Amino acid sequence: MNQNIVADLGYFTTKIFQPSRLIAFRSKIQHSSIPLKYENTHSIFIDNVNYLVGDMAENVDINLDKSNSTLHLLTTLTGLGLMGSNYYNLIANIPLNYFNKINKEALEKHLTISKTFILNNVPTSIAIQKCIVFPQTLSALYVNKTQPITGIIDIGGLTCQSCICENLNIIQSTITSSNLGMLILYNKIRKQLNSIYNLDIKDYEIEFIFKNGLPSKPESLSIIDSICIQHIEEIVKTLKLTGWNLESTPILLTGGGVLLLEKYLSKVLPIYKMSNDPVNDNCKGLWEVSKYVF
Numbered sequence: 001m002n003q004n005i006v007a008d009l010g011y012f013t014t015k016i017f018q019p020s021r022l023i024a025f026r027s028k029i030q031h032s033s034i035p036l037k038y039e040n041t042h043s044i045f046i047d048n049v050n051y052l053v054g055d056m057a058e059n060v061d062i063n064l065d066k067s068n069s070t071l072h073l074l075t076t077l078t079g080l081g082l083m084g085s086n087y088y089n090l091i092a093n094i095p096l097n098y099f100n101k102i103n104k105e106a107l108e109k110h111l112t113i114s115k116t117f118i119l120n121n122v123p124t125s126i127a128i129q130k131c132i133v134f135p136q137t138l139s140a141l142y143v144n145k146t147q148p149i150t151g152i153i154d155i156g157g158l159t160c161q162s163c164i165c166e167n168l169n170i171i172q173s174t175i176t177s178s179n180l181g182m183l184i185l186y187n188k189i190r191k192q193l194n195s196i197y198n199l200d201i202k203d204y205e206i207e208f209i210f211k212n213g214l215p216s217k218p219e220s221l222s223i224i225d226s227i228c229i230q231h232i233e234e235i236v237k238t239l240k241l242t243g244w245n246l247e248s249t250p251i252l253l254t255g256g257g258v259l260l261l262e263k264y265l266s267k268v269l270p271i272y273k274m275s276n277d278p279v280n281d282n283c284k285g286l287w288e289v290s291k292y293v294f
Contacts (some may be wrong), residue, residue, distance in 0.1 A: 002129055003085050004294050006286040007092040007111075009072045011062060012157020012183060012256070016079030017283040023079050025054035027061070027157070029071050042078050046117035053078045062158050062183070064095055067106035076111060080126050081119040089130045091290045093282065096161045096170075097177035099135040107133045132293045137161045139285030140254040141168055144275050147250045153235070153265075154282070155257025156181045160235050162242075164249060176242050178235070182257045185231050186210060189224055196223065210260070232264040246270065254278045 008015040009027070016023040025040045030052045032043070038056035051057075053074055061071035080088055094107055114127040137154040151164045151174070158181045164174035186206040193209070194201055197217060201209065213221035239246065251272040253265060256279045265272065275281045 002087045002089045003083075004089045004091070004287075004290050005080065005083065006283050006290065007076050007079065007090055008283045008286065009066060009076065009092055009094075010157055011060065011159070011181065014072075014075040014079060015280065015283050016076070016083060017280070017287060018083070019287065021083065022280065022283065023082050025075070025079075026057070027071060027075055028055070028057035028059055029053050029074055030057035030059050032057075042082070042120055044074060044078055044081075044117055044119050046074070046077070046115060060183075064098055064159075065103065066094060067103065067110045069110075073110065073113070076128075077113075077115055077117065077126055078119060080128070081117075081124040086125050087127050087129060089132075089290075089294045090128045091132045091134060091286050091293065093136040093139065093286060094133050095159060095177050096135050096137055096163055096175050099133075104133045107131075130294070132290075134286060134289055135170070136282060137163060137254070138165065138168075138170060139289055140252065140275050140281040141165060142285035142288040143277075143281050144252055144254075146252055149249070151239075151244060151249045151251045153239075153251055153253050153258070153269075154255040155235075155253075155261060156255045157183045157257075160238075160257070162239060162244075164244065174242055174244060176238050178238050180231060180235050180238070182260065185228065185257075188231065189227050192223060192227060193220060228261065228264050232261065232268060236268050254281050 006017040013024055014027045032052045033050050041052055041054035041056040044051050044053055061069050066072045108131045111131045112128050116125045137152050149166050154161045159177050160180040162176045164171045190201045190206050247270055251269050252275055253272055254275040258278050
């Protein structure tokens, strides 16, 4: 019997979800001939190639088109394998501005697959027998109580995706999707601090530095603060250019990035609320959607 399951294919984090269990790990892969054991990192041997998948791998995929992505296929198979069953009906997601009939069907075809592989030294078989792709961001509305007309701002790893909805229906002219997610912000901070202090900050250091500044440079926190303000100004400019009326539109904030940036967002959004679970509401909403499609 097929189990229904959700895959939130984030550029920062991959989440595999059923109401009884959530598996989450970084959306990163790396060729590796040695299945080293790291926290929240998995080894997969598939099609005669060894990979690490998860937090301690090093390669990301920032291509908005996921329909040919080896990374997103491997992270999906890894997550489903960890769930422990073999046969699935899968609901996954795609960025708002890429959601059309052609891209939807291409990703569904890419993920409708049967594979046998070795996961963490355990022989594993996964068959995704049906896949439905739904637009990112919109699913958060299915698990939050909102006004009939509501704007959603979803700040993820690579993108900031936004739209205004009327009774769960997207108003197409209000869709924005810009490369203004947390990975982009982290890179701005890293480059600026490297330039000012003549450093070589690595990607794996930047999350700590974002929250705490450079240990030997307390003034670096004010530099980070200034970069964050400019980043939010870019997001607001994108919304206004698309015709959003921020003074009168209720806004729902979701995505992991809004937790880190709320203090800046609160200064520019007169009417907003955080979603119930910003990190996971896209997943939980997709589960609600699955009840209608499977």
